[in-house]
Amino acid sequence: MSENGTPTLELVGINKSFGAVHVLHDIDFAVYPGQVSALVGDNGAGKSTLIKCIAGIHPTDSGRVLFDGRPVNIGSPRDAAALGIEIVYQDLALADNLDIAQNMFLGRERKKGIVLDEASMEQAARETLAKLSVRTVKSVRQQVASLSGGQRQTVAIAKAVLWESKVVILDEPTAALGVAQTRQVLDLVRRLAETGHGVVLISHNMNDVFEVADRITALYLGRVAADVKRSDVTHSQVVELITTGRSGDLGLAPSTAAESI
Amino acid sequence: MSTETPEPNVVEPARDAAKSAGPTLADADFSADTREQTVSTSINNYVVKLRSGDLGALPAILGLVVLIALFWALRPETFLSKGNIANLMVQALPVTILAMGLVFILLLGEIDLSAGVASGACAAVMAKLLVDAGQNWVVAVLAAAVTGVVIGAVIGALVAIVRIPSFVVTLALFLGLQGIALKLIGEGGTVPVHDKVIYALANKYMPVWLGWTLALVCALGYAAIQLLRWQRQNAKGLSRRPLALILVQVALVAIALLGGAYVLNLNRARTPLAPFFGGVPWGVPLVAVLLIICTFVLSRTPYGRHVYAVGGNAEAARRAGINVTSIRMSVFMIGSVLAAISGIVAASRLNSVTPDAGAGNTLLYAVGAAVIGGTSLFGGKGKARDAILGGLVISIIDNGLGLLGAKAYANYLITGGFLLLAASIDALARRRRSATGR
Numbered sequence: 001m002s003e004n005g006t007p008t009l010e011l012v013g014i015n016k017s018f019g020a021v022h023v024l025h026d027i028d029f030a031v032y033p034g035q036v037s038a039l040v041g042d043n044g045a046g047k048s049t050l051i052k053c054i055a056g057i058h059p060t061d062s063g064r065v066l067f068d069g070r071p072v073n074i075g076s077p078r079d080a081a082a083l084g085i086e087i088v089y090q091d092l093a094l095a096d097n098l099d100i101a102q103n104m105f106l107g108r109e110r111k112k113g114i115v116l117d118e119a120s121m122e123q124a125a126r127e128t129l130a131k132l133s134v135r136t137v138k139s140v141r142q143q144v145a146s147l148s149g150g151q152r153q154t155v156a157i158a159k160a161v162l163w164e165s166k167v168v169i170l171d172e173p174t175a176a177l178g179v180a181q182t183r184q185v186l187d188l189v190r191r192l193a194e195t196g197h198g199v200v201l202i203s204h205n206m207n208d209v210f211e212v213a214d215r216i217t218a219l220y221l222g223r224v225a226a227d228v229k230r231s232d233v234t235h236s237q238v239v240e241l242i243t244t245g246r247s248g249d250l251g252l253a254p255s256t257a258a259e260s261i
Numbered sequence: 262m263s264t265e266t267p268e269p270n271v272v273e274p275a276r277d278a279a280k281s282a283g284p285t286l287a288d289a290d291f292s293a294d295t296r297e298q299t300v301s302t303s304i305n306n307y308v309v310k311l312r313s314g315d316l317g318a319l320p321a322i323l324g325l326v327v328l329i330a331l332f333w334a335l336r337p338e339t340f341l342s343k344g345n346i347a348n349l350m351v352q353a354l355p356v357t358i359l360a361m362g363l364v365f366i367l368l369l370g371e372i373d374l375s376a377g378v379a380s381g382a383c384a385a386v387m388a389k390l391l392v393d394a395g396q397n398w399v400v401a402v403l404a405a406a407v408t409g410v411v412i413g414a415v416i417g418a419l420v421a422i423v424r425i426p427s428f429v430v431t432l433a434l435f436l437g438l439q440g441i442a443l444k445l446i447g448e449g450g451t452v453p454v455h456d457k458v459i460y461a462l463a464n465k466y467m468p469v470w471l472g473w474t475l476a477l478v479c480a481l482g483y484a485a486i487q488l489l490r491w492q493r494q495n496a497k498g499l500s501r502r503p504l505a506l507i508l509v510q511v512a513l514v515a516i517a518l519l520g521g522a523y524v525l526n527l528n529r530a531r532t533p534l535a536p537f538f539g540g541v542p543w544g545v546p547l548v549a550v551l552l553i554i555c556t557f558v559l560s561r562t563p564y565g566r567h568v569y570a571v572g573g574n575a576e577a578a579r580r581a582g583i584n585v586t587s588i589r590m591s592v593f594m595i596g597s598v599l600a601a602i603s604g605i606v607a608a609s610r611l612n613s614v615t616p617d618a619g620a621g622n623t624l625l626y627a628v629g630a631a632v633i634g635g636t637s638l639f640g641g642k643g644k645a646r647d648a649i650l651g652g653l654v655i656s657i658i659d660n661g662l663g664l665l666g667a668k669a670y671a672n673y674l675i676t677g678g679f680l681l682l683a684a685s686i687d688a689l690a691r692r693r694r695s696a697t698g699r
């Protein structure tokens with residue numbers, strides 16, 4: 001878990017307003033290869049907005065984005081995908097009537113001439129799932145409609161991994177899952193980091209965060225309240241950071257925290 | 262004409278077998294994919310599939326059997342006569358082609374209520390060019406097809422770009438296009454269609470040898486495609502169905518094709534002394550070609566995959582980078598072009614085009630055909646071959662009621678009832694699917 005080395009993705013001084021509403025204030029945020037960065041914050045803190053800025057869905061007002069140390073400009077979801085940034089949205093965006101392999105390659109099908117190259121897609125889908133040690137899905141030719149919530153989440157994550165992605169962002173991946181399925185997804189998140197991906201995990205569940213994250217970034221009303229190593233903080237400190245923006249000597253200066261309310 | 266289309270996704274994992282045995286580690290590495298399924302697990306899976314509301318072609322095939330038995334019992338000497346079978350095939354042509362276009366539209370969960378009258382308007386354009394402008398059939402047919410493209414583009418733009426619900430757009434066009442046909446042909450007018458080629462589609466028959474050759478080529482081609490695919494999947498360790506089932510399927514298709522050719526090639530001349538009269542109607546190979554093209558497009562190309570994806574989950578398709586707007590537009594254009602072809606065949610069958618061509622129950626028949634064949638009104642589920650199976654069912658009802666001398670009102674009531682029945686089966690099957698998580 002080395003902290004040194006360039007982050008895969010680094011945001012510096014990001015600002016974003018929707019009309020008169022200033023939603024993100026000078027956000028600094030970094031994603032390191034092989035590490036899970038948890039992004040926490042109360043409802044409306046700006047987590048999803050920050051993700052959408054990274055995804056190229058929202059343009060930023062100011063600030064810089066560095067990828068592998070180089071400044072980049074992400075103007076559209078396609079730019080993000082081209083850099084190797086994949087996002088697993090909370091509402092999974094899988095087509096129920098297609099099978100697992102078809103979903104994993106959706107929109108980026110392999111072709112032989114004008115014809116779909118089913119064989120190579122099926123094999124690649126199977127290899128990717130096997131690489132992630134997914135043990136709950138029996139056939140990649142199974143329709144997604146017949147999968148459980150956790151299995152769907154697994155497919156959505158595997159889809160993100162299939163594309164030689166370097167950064168995988170997961171927006172509340174365990175929100176709708178039961179105990180056993182949450183377990184599977186958290187294991188998968190860890191395995192993503194072990195295979196060298198930079199992982200961003202958005203979650204409201206402190207147990208999940210403390211279990212898999214290497215770093216925790218707490219947002220408070222659109223500002224970074226703290227960006228700390230997991231081992232340096234306790235549950236209750238993080239909860240305090242989320243709810244009040246500060247905790248002991250961590251967090252925003254009292255004046256800033258008060259002024260942003 | 263009951264050509265089975267290849268089913269890429271028919272392989273279902275041995276879910277139930279594995280469930281009862283508990284997830285073994287052997288299955289966890291996708292070995293269910295790489296080892297060939299046995300015939301018994303396949304049959305098992307099929308039963309599970311049926312139970313969970315995925316009925317496939319079953320309702321259409323049951324419907325065919327029941328209706329044939331019924332009308333045969335009621336009209337034993339006429340219904341299955343050689344002449345009536347040929348008649349039935351010709352009758353099924355326009356509705357089948359129209360339904361094939363609707364399959365694309367229904368796959369997105371949209372509807373085209375104007376498809377019937379669009380077929381009439383396109384046929385009117387063709388007829389006017391043939392008769393009034395004295396153009397040859399190539400020009401006239403192309404003009405009809407272009408008219409179809411334009412109609413489809415207008416519907417598509419209003420639905421996909423302006424985002425008006427498709428039933429409203431096409432309801433408006435249902436009236437508008439009848440107005441255009443009326444303007445072109447004139448009230449109470451009729452444009453006769455005497456062009457040799459157009460006339461031949463529904464009124465002339467292929468030479469006996471050609472009919473046989475065509476059936477044989479189709480049967481062999483189908484067998485080759487299925488077997489080569491199985492061999493490739495087997496060699497690469499991909500998921501595949503048991504060879505035995507594929508052989509059975511190939512045999513059934515071959516029997517249907519060759520049996521059809523045999524029946525249609527029988528001598529239908531009234532008296533023993535009259536010259537030979539028989540053969541496969543020329544429209545049949547036209548439908549076969551359309552079926553092959555549509556099946557290829559839907560199941561083998563990225564475009565087809567995207568149509569299913571948009572029908573299954575438009576938002577997922579959009580996030581996957583698929584241009585949902587252009588997919589939406591394109592299905593209406595395909596639907597209207599096939600409507601134009603259907604209108605041409607209908608004009609050939611009736612030897613003329615009238616202002617009310619394609620109005621009345623034409624659309625109801627075509628939607629009924631697609632739905633009876635297994636295409637869902639809710640989008641995401643359907644195949645080109647559904648149009649063939651459903652088209653045969655609908656035509657048998659129409660033809661049988663005609664032989665029984667049913668009054669027009671009864672005909673309307675019965676076909677309307679049949680569409681409701683098919684839609685109910687579709688809706689109930691869908692409920693069942695979501696209840697069992699499919």
Ligand SMILES: Nc1ncnc2c1ncn2[C@@H]1O[C@H](COP(=O)(O)OP(=O)(O)OP(=O)(O)O)[C@@H](O)[C@H]1O
Binds near residue numbers: 045050
């Ligand atoms: N498109 C938009 N237009 C205007 N305001 C927006 C827009 N999107 C988000 N906001 C505002 O930005 C703020 C941050 O919202 P965001 O969705 O990023 O919160 P979040 O941290 O993801 O919350 P949650 O945990 O509820 O998902 C909120 O005050 C929200 O009202």
Ligand SMILES: [Mg+2]
Binds near residue numbers: 047048049
């Ligand atoms: Mg959010």
